[in-house]
Structures are given as C-alpha cells and as structure tokens.
Amino acid sequence: MSWSHSCRPYRSIRSDPSSLAPSGSSIDASPSNAGTFRHAGDATRCSCVPPGRSPPIRCARIAPMRDSGRPTLIDVAKRAGVGKTTASDALSGRGRISEATRDAVLTAAADLGYAPNTAAQHLRHSATGTLAIILPEVSARSAYYMTFAFGVISAAARADYDVTVVTRPQGQQRPRRLRADGIIIADPRRGDPVAERLIAEPTPVVTTEHVLEGPKPDGVVYSDHAAAMTQLMAHLDGTRFARPALIVAADDTDWSASLAHAFRDDCTARGVEPIIRYTSFEAPSHQVREATERLLADHPDVDAVVVGPDGGAVEVLSVLNRSGLVAGRDIAVASCVDYPALQFVDPPVTAVDLRPHAAGVAAAELILDLIGGSAEAPIEREHPIAVVGRASTQEGAAR
Numbered sequence: 001m002s003w004s005h006s007c008r009p010y011r012s013i014r015s016d017p018s019s020l021a022p023s024g025s026s027i028d029a030s031p032s033n034a035g036t037f038r039h040a041g042d043a044t045r046c047s048c049v050p051p052g053r054s055p056p057i058r059c060a061r062i063a064p065m066r067d068s069g070r071p072t073l074i075d076v077a078k079r080a081g082v083g084k085t086t087a088s089d090a091l092s093g094r095g096r097i098s099e100a101t102r103d104a105v106l107t108a109a110a111d112l113g114y115a116p117n118t119a120a121q122h123l124r125h126s127a128t129g130t131l132a133i134i135l136p137e138v139s140a141r142s143a144y145y146m147t148f149a150f151g152v153i154s155a156a157a158r159a160d161y162d163v164t165v166v167t168r169p170q171g172q173q174r175p176r177r178l179r180a181d182g183i184i185i186a187d188p189r190r191g192d193p194v195a196e197r198l199i200a201e202p203t204p205v206v207t208t209e210h211v212l213e214g215p216k217p218d219g220v221v222y223s224d225h226a227a228a229m230t231q232l233m234a235h236l237d238g239t240r241f242a243r244p245a246l247i248v249a250a251d252d253t254d255w256s257a258s259l260a261h262a263f264r265d266d267c268t269a270r271g272v273e274p275i276i277r278y279t280s281f282e283a284p285s286h287q288v289r290e291a292t293e294r295l296l297a298d299h300p301d302v303d304a305v306v307v308g309p310d311g312g313a314v315e316v317l318s319v320l321n322r323s324g325l326v327a328g329r330d331i332a333v334a335s336c337v338d339y340p341a342l343q344f345v346d347p348p349v350t351a352v353d354l355r356p357h358a359a360g361v362a363a364a365e366l367i368l369d370l371i372g373g374s375a376e377a378p379i380e381r382e383h384p385i386a387v388v389g390r391a392s393t394q395e396g397a398a399r
Helices: 073-080 084-092 099-112 118-125 137-141 143-158 193-200 225-238 254-270 285-298 312-322 356-372
Strands: 130-135 162-167 182-186 205-208 219-222 244-249 275-279 304-307 332-335 350-353 379-382 386-388
Touching (some): 073 084, 073 099, 073 193, 084 099, 130 356, 143 162, 143 182, 182 356, 219 356, 225 304, 225 350, 244 254, 304 312
Parallel strands (some): 182 205, 205 219
C-alpha cells in the first residue's frame, strides 16, 4: 500500500533537548528550521498516518505565535510613567523603588488588566551569568563591531559574566531564544521586529544609539554624531574645500540619520546644495565604489567626499586613483568611522574616532548597572567621539 502526505520533517520531542522548555515558550517553526521543536505543548497524534496504522511517535502540536492583544509590561510602564525595568521590579516586589512609584505601577497594571507572563518572569529572575550582544550582519567584516564586541567582553569579564555574540541576517523577523541576564543591541534599525520584541520582554535591554521607532530600551549609550559631522564640515571649510558630498547608509538607524540630517543642515546654512548618495546599511565595497563613480560623474565640481560606511573610505580612494585625482589635493576624503588602516593609506584619511572598544565597555557597564540595580531605567549615557584630522583633508587647492 502506498500513501503520501505533505507534513514537514520533524524530530521526536524525546530526542530534542529544547522540548524541556517551559510550556508557553517560543518556537521556531520557519521553513528553514522545519522539525526543530522549541516548545513542548500538548501532544497529539500525527494526522499523516496511513489508515489503520498507529503512529510510531507522537508529535508536538505547534500553534502559531500571535498577538493576544493583552496589555504588556511596556504598556504598564508607559501608563505609570516609568521604565520597563522599574515596572517589572515594582510588580515583582524587587528593587529599590519608592512606595509612590510602586503604587503607580500597581494601579496602572490594575487599570489595564495586566497579567504577568510567569514563564518570562521565571527566565528573568533566573540568573545565567551571561550577557548577549546582538550585532548586524555586517559585523563579520567590520572593524568597528569586532572592536566593540571585545569591549563588551572585557567589561563583562571583570564582572564575571560570559558573553554570547549573536549576528543575524538582514530581514530576520523572529528573535532566537536568548538565555541572558541582559541584552545589548548595536545600532537597532527602524522598524526592526527582532529589536522590538526583545525590548518588550522583561530582560533589560541597552542599545548603542537610539531606537528611532517603537518601544524604547531600558538604557541607551549614544554619541553626538551630528556634532561630529558639524565639526568635520568646519574642518573642511577651514582647509578651503567648499563643495562637499556625503555617501551614507540609508537613514534607518540613529547613526546614519544623524549624519545625513547634520550634513544637510550644514550645507543649507552655507548656502550650498546638499549632495547625498545613499547605500545600504551593509554597504558592500561595490556599492561604495559605484556611488562614488556616479557622484563624480554627476557632480564634477565636488571637491570633498565624506563617506559614512565602515571601510568605505578605502573604496573612495581607489576610485579617485583610477580617475587620476589626488586625495587631499584635488578632492578631500573624510570617513565617519575611523579604523586602523586609515592611518597607513596614502594619504592618511581624516576620520571620526568612534572609540568602539570604549563604547562596548560603556554598553556593558550600563547593562550590568541595570541588572544590579545601581541604575534605573530609562537611562542614557553619552559616549564621547572626536574628529581626527589627517592629510586627506589638509591641502584644499581648487581644481
């Protein structure tokens, strides 16, 4: 007897350690992970068995995750006018919180009909001794993000914490399950569903740079990129470069949006047209080269190129060399992200030193302060950055 069915492959729950997860925890049922159960729900007989035969194993009944419409911890925090961590501590009876604040949170929870997620509470209050860093996919080839991650690791080690580094492809919609006492999200992007869902959970979250839309994290480590751009433009003006252009990632992060807005405002104040060419956030080498080539073809009067993407300045230099132009004499080149190679190219490139190792340390210290109760959400801390002038912007002779 022959028969067929359309079920996706699966593993027995008994063979999958993740089946020990608490009831109600999340699952990954995407096609690429078919058969990987992350939730042990009520068992039921598989419907794809030939008539008259018993199934050899039992399958987990997997229900799709959907928004229940019930109020969340963030809803309670907003209504009470406090941060997510403060609301969580008030509801659980933990933390150093005034009676007035605790009463405000309890009143907000009662008004909204909030019921805590007991599984999430259990995970939140079971210390793992681990921090998690969420990095963009570009981190694998980014000197900035690698140095940033080592900064987090060094600060965490001093506090006897381990670190899990998580990179994810662009477009991923669901967060993977993270057993961590705190989460650091580097450069969250506008409308990022993974960041939004992680921020909505009770686990403390710190972001490096602000979240542009959606729920806000417990803490933010930010830098004044607009001020750095203004300083860089003043430096170019002082060296007689008068027709600047900007190559920058699309403005779906706080960093890229700040650069574009500050550049546009500075050009407007000087009475020149702001010339901006956009790349993707990942900005592979060919995108930067193509943007530079189009820029020079469309605007032959440009005498300064400010490039945002990490590693992009080297690509700009290569295009100038092939075009017979000399960086620092014919066209100034400046980078919004400094990295070691820029000190050794010819000419060395002016750049904004983002101090990535120190930024990682600052992010780790803030999340540890939130976990330990010495800081209360919401909280922001500024991370200082500076423009480093080099030969690529020094001469300023008109073409």
